[in-house]
Amino acid sequence: TDEALIALGTIGERASSLFNPSLRLGVTGLSRAGKTIFITSLVHNLLHGGRLPMFEAAWSGRISKAYLQPQPDDDVPRFQYEDHIARLVQDRLWPDSTRAISELRLVIEYESASSWGRMFSGGKLNLDIVDYPGEWLLDLPLLTQDYRAFSRNAVELARSSARSDLSGKFLARASQVDAHGEASEETARELAALFTEYLAACKADSRALSTLPPGRFLMPGDLDGSPALxxxxxxxxxxxxxxxxxxxxxxxxxxxxxxSVVVRPFFREHVARLDRQIVLIDAMQAMNAGRDAVIDLERALAEVLECFRPGRNNLISRLFTHRIDKVLVAATKADHLHHESHDRLEALVSRLVDRAAERIGATGADIEVIAMAAVRATREASDTSGSEALPLIVGTPIKGDEIDGHTFDGETKTAIFPGDLPKNPESFFEQLESASQPTIPPINIVRFRPPKIERDERGVKLSLPHIRLDRALNFLIGDRLE
Ligand code: GDP
Known part of the structure; x- marks a missing residue:
C-alpha cells in the first residue's frame, strides 16, 4: 500500500542519513540583503581554509577536507559558485544577486570529536545550501486567504500613509474597472503591471520598504508572464x-x-525540507531610510519567522513535515561600520527580532542574532588630527558612485567616517513607537569594491576576509561536526 511504501521510504531515508548525514541549510533574505555574497564567501572560506577562529571545528584543525559535489536535487538550478567567486576575486566586482532558488552541495570531511560520531557518520557531512528569495516566504499568509481577503489587505496597505504616494496610479486604474464586467486579458495584464510597478517603487533605495505579497511579482523566477502571475x-x-x-x-x-501551483509546492518541496535557516537583513539600509522602513522590516521579519515556526494554523502546518531547529538572523554588511558599532548593530537587531517574534506570538529567545559581513570590503583607521580620535573606515568606492559632487574612479582608496548607530535599542524603538520620526543619525553607506585578496607570509593567497562569518558557521553547523 501507499502507506507501507511511505513508511519504507522513511526508514530508507533515515538509514541513509545515518550513514551519509546531510544538512539542508536555507539561506534567505529580501533582495540585495546579501545571500549570494554570504554563500560565496562561506564556500570559499571552507574550501580554502579561511581564518575562522570562532568556528571550533575548523579552528581546532578537525576539518580535513571540504569540496563541492553534485547536488541531490536535479530539478533545482545549481548555485553558480565558480562564476560568483571569479567575479568577486578576479574582477573585484560584486556578482549578480539571487533571482530564484538554487542549490549547492559542499562536502565537509572532519575528524569527529566523539566516538559516537566517528562510528556513525564516518566524519563526513553533506551540507546542502539552498538559496532562495525571501520575497517568496512572504506568500505564506496567502494560503489562509481567499481572493477577497487578499484584495482587502493589499488595498488597505496600498492606501496607508507609508505607501499611498507610490500606489496612486495602480489604485486609480483599479477603481475604474468594473469587477463584475466581462473578463479581459488586457485589463488583467495592465493591472498586474501597475501593481508590480507599485511594489517595485516601495523597494527603491530611498524608501527601502519591504516587499508585500505576492512575492513572485518582483521575483518571478521562471514564471514571468504566466497566467498564475x-x-x-x-x-x-x-x-x-x-x-x-x-x-x-x-x-x-x-x-x-x-x-496551488506556485506557493504551496514551494513550501512543501523546499522550505519544509530545510534543517537550518539563516535570514539575512540589511538593517542599516532600513534605518537610513527612516521610521516607515524600520517598521516595515519588522513586519516582514515577523512574516518570515512565522514560516519557520508553523503550527498555529492547520492549513499551513500540514505542509511541514519536520521542523527547522535553528534560525539565525544576520544583519549583513557590518563592514560599513567601525567595529565599535558592531555590537550596537547586533543589539538593535536583537530587539527588532524580539519585536517581530512578539507579533507572531512567539519569543525571540531561540533565534540567534548576529552582525556580520560575509565579505569585508573595508579596513579601519582613525583620524587623530582633532582632540578626539575619529573612527574611520577605508575602502575603494565603486567606479561612478558619487558623494558630495565627487565621482569615484573605482581605483582610489578613500577614508569615510561611517557614522554611529544609536547606543540604546530600547530608546530607539520607544522613539519609533511615538509618532515622531526617531533621530536616526544617518550612516554613510558608500558602496565599496570587493577587497583585494591578501597573501600570507609564504605567498599563498588567503580566502575572502569577513566579519563574524565564523560565528555564524559555528551556530549553523558546528554541532553537526562534533
Ligand atoms: P542577494 O543575493 O540579493 O541577497 O544580495 P547579494 O548577495 O547579491 O548582495 C547585494 C549587494 O550587497 C552586493 O552586490 C554588495 O554590493 C552588497 N553586499 C552584500 N554583502 C556584503 C558584505 O558582506 N559587505 C559589503 N561591503 N557589501 C555587501
Missing amino acids: TFAPLPDLDDSRAPSGSLQAMMERRFESYK
Missing part, C-alpha cells in the same frame, strides 16, 4: 458572488492557481 487585487469588492466570465472571477481563479 497575471492578476492584481481589486478595491472595494462587495460580498456578492462574482458572475462567471467576469473580471473578478478571472482574478479569483488566477489567485487560487498562484496558491
